[in-house]
Amino acid sequence: MRAREGDLIKTKDNVIFDVKGLVHPPDKVIAFPRFIPSLAGTRGHQKNSYDKVYSLPERFKFLEQKSPQLIVHDPVFDETLCEVPVDMIKQYYKPIEKLQKLRASKTVNDLERKAVQLAEALKEAADVSWNSIGISGSLLVGLNTLKSDIDPVVYGVENCRKAYATLESLLKNADSPFKPYDREDLHALFDFRSKDTIMSFEDFAKVESRKAFQGKFMETDYFIRFVKDWNQTNEQYGDVCYKNCGYAKITATIADDSEALFTPCTYRIENIKVVEGPRLQPILEIVSFRGRFCEHAKKGEAVAVQGKVERVTDKRKEREHYRMILGNKPSDYMVLSQV
Numbered sequence: 001m002r003a004r005e006g007d008l009i010k011t012k013d014n015v016i017f018d019v020k021g022l023v024h025p026p027d028k029v030i031a032f033p034r035f036i037p038s039l040a041g042t043r044g045h046q047k048n049s050y051d052k053v054y055s056l057p058e059r060f061k062f063l064e065q066k067s068p069q070l071i072v073h074d075p076v077f078d079e080t081l082c083e084v085p086v087d088m089i090k091q092y093y094k095p096i097e098k099l100q101k102l103r104a105s106k107t108v109n110d111l112e113r114k115a116v117q118l119a120e121a122l123k124e125a126a127d128v129s130w131n132s133i134g135i136s137g138s139l140l141v142g143l144n145t146l147k148s149d150i151d152p153v154v155y156g157v158e159n160c161r162k163a164y165a166t167l168e169s170l171l172k173n174a175d176s177p178f179k180p181y182d183r184e185d186l187h188a189l190f191d192f193r194s195k196d197t198i199m200s201f202e203d204f205a206k207v208e209s210r211k212a213f214q215g216k217f218m219e220t221d222y223f224i225r226f227v228k229d230w231n232q233t234n235e236q237y238g239d240v241c242y243k244n245c246g247y248a249k250i251t252a253t254i255a256d257d258s259e260a261l262f263t264p265c266t267y268r269i270e271n272i273k274v275v276e277g278p279r280l281q282p283i284l285e286i287v288s289f290r291g292r293f294c295e296h297a298k299k300g301e302a303v304a305v306q307g308k309v310e311r312v313t314d315k316r317k318e319r320e321h322y323r324m325i326l327g328n329k330p331s332d333y334m335v336l337s338q339v
Contacts, residue, residue, distance in 0.1 A: 001086050003029045005227045005263050005289075006136045006153040009084065010091040013037075015067070016050070016141055017084060021264055021289055022233050025074065028083040032059045035143055036066075043143040050143055055196040056328065076237060078244045078310070079328070093141055095134025095153045102135065111220065115139055115150045118217045121177060122152070122224075126166035132159040136225065149221035160226035160261055164295075167212035167224070179216040181209065189214075193292060196330045203335040211295050213261075225291050226261050243311040248277025250305050250324065251337060252286075257299045264289040267297060278309055283322040286334065290327035296334050307332040 003009065007019040009031055017031035024030050033053055041049035053059050063071050063082055074081050102108060102116050119133050137151030138144040154163045170178040181189065183205075190204050208214070213224040256268035267286040274280075286305055288294075297303050307326040314320070326332040 001029070001089070001092065002230065003031070003092070004230075006095050006134065006225055008034065008093040008136070008140055009089045010093070010141070011084060011088045012090045013067075014048070016093075016143075017082070018136075022228070022230075023235050023237050025076070025083060025237050027086045029086065029089070030074075030081055031084050032056070032082050033062050034059075035138075035141065036062055043138070043145060052138070052143075057196070076240075077242050079242070095136045095140055096131060096155070097134075098140045099133060099135045100130070102139075103130075109144075111144050111146075111148055111150070112139060114218050114220050115152070117177075118150055118222060119152060121170075121217075122154075122163055122166065125170060126159070126163040128154070128156075128159040128162060132156050137223075149223060150217060152222065152224045154224060154226050156229045157232055157262075160228075163224070164212060164226065164261055171212055171215060177218050180212075181215055185216070185221075197292065197327075197333065198330050199333045199335060203333075206336055207296050213291075213295065223291065225263050226294070228262055239314070239316055241313045241315070243313070245280055245309040245311050245322065246278040248306070248309045248324070249275040250277075250283065251275060252283075252303055252305065254297045254299050254301050254303060257295075257297065260295050260297070263291050263294060265294045265296075269303075271302075275304075280309060280311075280322045283309065283324060285321075285323045286326065287323050288326040293326050293334060297336060302337045303334050304337040305334045307334075 003019045004022045008016055010016050014037050015033050016035035018034045019029055019031045021030060035050040035052055038049055038051040041051040043050040053062055070082050070084060072083050099119055102112050115135050123133055132155045134153045136153050138148045154160050170176040171180045186205050186208055190201050251273045252269040253271040254267050255270040259266040265288055269286060272283050305324055307324045310323050310325055312321050312323055326334060
């Protein structure tokens with residue numbers, strides 16, 4: 001089984017997990033619970049109702065109570081993760097296949113119809129193929145509500161870049177069904193995100209207001225994820241090992257933002273100054289597996305960053321460096337700063 005960012009899986013006890021990243025241990029999938037069976041759940045049907053869990057602490061709390069065997073300390077990533085054995089998985093949800101089914105269906109609800117229309121508009125404007133676009137999130141597993149947003153996924157480096165450039169143009173077109181977030185929308189997004197990513201609203205608005213992968217489509221929120229194709233990711237589990245080296249605050253300048261669009265996202269950095277924490281060298285990059293840190297800063301911009309420091313050992317190239325990784329704690333952040 002090859003699982004990647006944007007996919008969802010259902011285990012034999014009917015818990016639905018969202019897959020993280022593209023590198024997984026043999027016979028396991030790194031994924032976290034997203035929809036959990038609940039008699040009082042507000043999603044699904046009476047006999048198969050679900051609740052949604054959002055934050056990482058909520059997800060780990062559920063695992064500790066219901067499936068503690070899935071919580072493992074991974075020796076390659078040197079991190080406590082949720083790893084689902086392949087033999088526990090009874091259903092595998094693929095975004096591309098879901099969009100194909102929605103396009104072929106004659107009975108879709110309002111949100112499904114909008115999701116298809118969004119995909120059609122983006123495909124036509126960006127000139128990408130249907131096998132490079134999918135639908136993830138609650139729509140993928142049929143657990144959407146009236147307030148759910150649309151979660152498209154675009155695959156392939158070239159397709160992703162074309163789609164993002166197209167979105168930037170569409171958001172500037174007054175006649176387009178794609179609309180950027182206004183101040184009120186950003187406040188609503190901040191109220192939701194600040195539960196597990198702590199930062200001021202002004203810092204938040206400064207970066208979020210310029211991201212084209214999120215906004216409104218026909219008055220419904222969308223968040224588009226960009227993922228590399230399998231032939232564009234050559235890292236296998238164990239090729240690169242990571243070692244937790246502590247927690248730090250740094251300032252730096254973005255040297256290369258060409259990988260900032262994808263999940264996981266990477267920023268190459270320079271002019272690093274360690275403000276707090278272990279003074280390790282060289283810290284070469286900032287990485288996050290969370291979509292909220294994509295397109296967060298641009299080349300040449302100064303940033304202040306707080307997160308975990310990891311030593312990266314690439315066995316293929318026989319070299320080591322350090323990186324900052326964001327998204328595991330509410331105190332992790334990256335904000336624009338003065339040079």
